[in-house]
Amino acid sequence: MTAKQSALKDLPPDLEPARLPQHVAVIMDGNGRWAQRRGMPRIMGHRRGVDTLKDLLRCCKDWGIKALTAYAFSTENWGRPLEEVDFLMTLFERVLRKELREMQAEEVQIRFAGNLAALPASLRLEIDRSMEATRHNQGIVFTVATNYGGRQEIINACRAIAHQVQQGTLQPDAVDEALFEQHLYTAGNSDPDLLIRTSGEMRVSNFLLWQLAYSEFYVTDTLWPDFDRTEFHQALCAFQQRDRRFGTLS
Numbered sequence: 001m002t003a004k005q006s007a008l009k010d011l012p013p014d015l016e017p018a019r020l021p022q023h024v025a026v027i028m029d030g031n032g033r034w035a036q037r038r039g040m041p042r043i044m045g046h047r048r049g050v051d052t053l054k055d056l057l058r059c060c061k062d063w064g065i066k067a068l069t070a071y072a073f074s075t076e077n078w079g080r081p082l083e084e085v086d087f088l089m090t091l092f093e094r095v096l097r098k099e100l101r102e103m104q105a106e107e108v109q110i111r112f113a114g115n116l117a118a119l120p121a122s123l124r125l126e127i128d129r130s131m132e133a134t135r136h137n138q139g140i141v142f143t144v145a146t147n148y149g150g151r152q153e154i155i156n157a158c159r160a161i162a163h164q165v166q167q168g169t170l171q172p173d174a175v176d177e178a179l180f181e182q183h184l185y186t187a188g189n190s191d192p193d194l195l196i197r198t199s200g201e202m203r204v205s206n207f208l209l210w211q212l213a214y215s216e217f218y219v220t221d222t223l224w225p226d227f228d229r230t231e232f233h234q235a236l237c238a239f240q241q242r243d244r245r246f247g248t249l250s
Ligand code: FPP
Pocket: 028, 029, 030, 031, 032, 033, 034, 046, 049, 050, 053, 070, 071, 072, 073, 077, 091, 092, 093, 095, 096, 144, 199
């Protein structure tokens, strides 16, 4: 075992630390089905999903993965029944309030991606509080995509850039990938190396449309509340088998 590996808590010996993804993104799908299969209301699946997410965040930190991004609420999710939307908003708020102390202890830097202005004011308050309190933490960057839509994000960036061009403060030729990225919700984050989607669906569902350009995809039939360290280990093994060519030849 290498010195670096022994410093990573409980990293399975078949994973090569140098070839782990730096940034993992997750589409946490299947909460509702998980609950319904047990005869429980869908919201119980979301509640259980929070525990899964907490475990995954801790696991990423233990195994030396630098960033985790989770798709918590899409711009399309407003179309769900009002009680479910209300439950989710209250759940996010409660989790942020309850977990802040532990995020500090674990050196988690929390960020949010999405149209936050449209969220309930009490949730925005917790979002601001948690971002401000954790902004210097260096353990792991944890981004929560909340009221997030990839197309909307790209349109917002285009608008901001068009505005600068119209004002004469930016030349059209100066618009490049690096500049464009600065106008995304995720400005300052690296792109995900690995995207995991649970519950077997093979879609990106308007998630990180720009940022996933060269991410490796891993889909599992497991429903989100059942996605544990063993499952994550399998996803990482699959990732380490991939030949990432970024459009070139190996
Ligand atoms: C998708 O399952 C899940 C969601 C829309 C919500 C996910 C949110 C959490 C796990 C809470 C995270 C909390 C914080 C503070 C980050 P689904 O309802 O679409 O399941 P289904 O496909 O079985 O219907």
